[in-house]
Amino acid sequence: MISPDGRWQWNGAQWMPVPAEVTVAPAGARSMLAIGGGISAIAGSAALLAASFMPYVSWNATDDYPAGSYTLFSFGPFEVASVAVTLAACVGAAIILLIFSIRLVVALAAGGLAAFGLDAVTGWGFQSGTYASEGYHIEPGAFVGVAGGVLVLVGGVIAALSLFARRST
Numbered sequence: 001m002i003s004p005d006g007r008w009q010w011n012g013a014q015w016m017p018v019p020a021e022v023t024v025a026p027a028g029a030r031s032m033l034a035i036g037g038g039i040s041a042i043a044g045s046a047a048l049l050a051a052s053f054m055p056y057v058s059w060n061a062t063d064d065y066p067a068g069s070y071t072l073f074s075f076g077p078f079e080v081a082s083v084a085v086t087l088a089a090c091v092g093a094a095i096i097l098l099i100f101s102i103r104l105v106v107a108l109a110a111g112g113l114a115a116f117g118l119d120a121v122t123g124w125g126f127q128s129g130t131y132a133s134e135g136y137h138i139e140p141g142a143f144v145g146v147a148g149g150v151l152v153l154v155g156g157v158i159a160a161l162s163l164f165a166r167r168s169t
Contacts, residue, residue: 034106037159038097041113044151045090047144048120052083054141056124057131069139070131090116090152097159110159117153121146 001010008015055069072079093109093116100106124145132138 031101031106031162031165033162033165034097034101034110034159037110037113037155037157037162038094039155040158041090041094041097041117041152041155044117044120044148044153044155045087045094047148047151048090049083049087049148051124051141051145051148052079054144055139056128056141056145057136058139059136071141072145086116086120094155097155103163106159107163110156110163113152113156113159115156117149117151117156120149121153122149124149 002008002018003010003015007018009018010016052072055071058069059065059067061067072083089112093112096105096109097113100109124142128138128142128146
């Protein structure tokens, strides 16, 4: 049995120093950066889900139209499917970061989170900005959506940084 720090070995009666030629990495060691990235992505996914139900633009009543607002789900089943795929991918990648320490798996999950986060930031930002430029009013859902995308993007970047962090052996 090897101690958690890898420096001592139990011989059945006492702890002995591990010989210099034997180096042991702690079993199941995962980077705190990868775990932090996973937690950030889960928080971002929750914000994206909440933003999907919140109005993100509204307009005043005119002679032709009554006052109203749009949520992401105002546009039908395609948007529902889009949100479902994004959330499933983000939460799945975040869980992978919390469970696995295999570098290739972490790299793929981090890249996926960065891509989905960037997509969410640009999607929410540009769509809301376009409506604002046409005279619509920006509502809280737009800001929550952008913030959720930023959290997912940051989670992916933090997880990617874990690939470059020095691991103890």
